[in-house]
Structure formats: C-alpha cells, structure tokens
Amino acid sequence: MNEIIELTQINFSSLLIAVSVILIGVKTIVSLFEWIAQKLGLETKWMRVGREEHELLIRTSQTLAALQEKQKQDTERSDRQDEEISNDIKKLTQMFLEKEIDDMRWEINNFATIVSEGKPCNKDSFQHCIHVYEKYERILAENGLENGEVEISMELINEAYKQKLTGQTP
Numbered sequence: 001m002n003e004i005i006e007l008t009q010i011n012f013s014s015l016l017i018a019v020s021v022i023l024i025g026v027k028t029i030v031s032l033f034e035w036i037a038q039k040l041g042l043e044t045k046w047m048r049v050g051r052e053e054h055e056l057l058i059r060t061s062q063t064l065a066a067l068q069e070k071q072k073q074d075t076e077r078s079d080r081q082d083e084e085i086s087n088d089i090k091k092l093t094q095m096f097l098e099k100e101i102d103d104m105r106w107e108i109n110n111f112a113t114i115v116s117e118g119k120p121c122n123k124d125s126f127q128h129c130i131h132v133y134e135k136y137e138r139i140l141a142e143n144g145l146e147n148g149e150v151e152i153s154m155e156l157i158n159e160a161y162k163q164k165l166t167g168q169t170p
Contacts, residue, residue, distance in 0.1 A: 097143060104136040105150050112153035115160045126161040133157075 037044055043051075111129045115121060133154050140147050 097139070101136065101139060101145075104132050104139075107132055108136065108150045108157070109153050112150075112156045115157055121160075121164075123164065126157065126164065129157055130161070 034044070034047065037047065108129060111121075111125065133150065136150065137147060139145075
C-alpha cells in the first residue's frame with residue numbers, strides 16, 4: 001500500500017523532463033557513434049540500410065524518368081502515326097471521290113453517245129441516267145466542285161427523253 005501512495009506523490013513534470021533528457025542523451029550518443037563510425041569508414045547495419053534505401057530511391061527516380069521519356073516518345077510516335085493514317089484516309093477518300101465522279105461522267109457520256117447514235121433505249125435507262133446525273137451534281141456540290149463536262153451530254157439525253165415520252169422521233 002505504501003508503494004501506491006508513493007506513486008501518487010510522483011512529480012510528473014520532473015519525470016517528463018528526466019525522460020526527455022535521457023532520450024536526448026541517447027540520441028546524442030547514437031549520433032556521436034555514427035559520426036565516429038563514419039570517420040573511421042565503418043558501416044553499421046542501420047547506416048547500410050539507410051544507404052541502400054537512398055540508392056533504391058535514386059534508382060527508382062531514374063527508372064521513373066526513363067519511363068516518362070519512353071512514354072513521351074511513344075506518344076509522339078503515336079501522334080505521328082495518327083496523322084499519317086488521317087492523311088492516308090483523306091487521300092483514299094479523295095481518290096474514291098474522283099473515281100466515283102469519273103465513273104458517273106463516263107456513264108452519262110456513254111449513255112449520251114448511245115442516244116446520239118439512235119440506238120434504242122428504254123424509259124428506265126433514261127431515268128437511271130437522270131438519277132446518276134442528280135447524284136453527280138449532289139456530290140459535286142457537297143465537295144465544292146463544279147460541273148462542266150456532262151452538261152451537253154445531259155442536254156442531249158433530256159431532249160431525247162422528252163421526245164421518247166411524247167412519242168416523237170428525232
């Protein structure tokens with residue numbers, strides 16, 4: 001029971017100061033020991049662990065920098081490839097458009113030749129040719145191009161179609 005009474009009479013502020021002084025003293029002794037070991041070229045276990053952690057941190061930082069550079073290069077290469085693909089698609093689209101226009105011109109001009117030679121053509125052939133011409137004009141308008149190659153052919157076809165509808169012979 002006396003021990004319990006003595007514990008209640010402890011000065012906690014003195015105890016706290018004493019513990020702090022002891023911890024500071026231990027820290028100072030450890031720092032002094034590390035300094036001496038370092039000056040003598042000795043390496044303790046915790047010094048080696050600290051050095052290894054520092055080296056690992058440096059290697060990780062270097063690896064991260066290399067990965068970032070690789071990602072930057074990959075992104076640039078990907079952007080260049082995307083641009084090349086986009087340009088190729090534009091070229092293919094232009095080539096397809098030119099071929100489509102040329103095919104329509106050829107079909108209209110060929111039909112005009114058949115009509116001008118007086119060969120027999122049915123109503124569906126005329127309507128098909130007129131439909132192709134409308135599509136041709138729409139494609140030209142959508143792409144900001146101008147017609148100038150099939151107008152005479154279409155005049156000839158329209159005139160022959162009118163004559164066919166009215167039953168006149170040319």
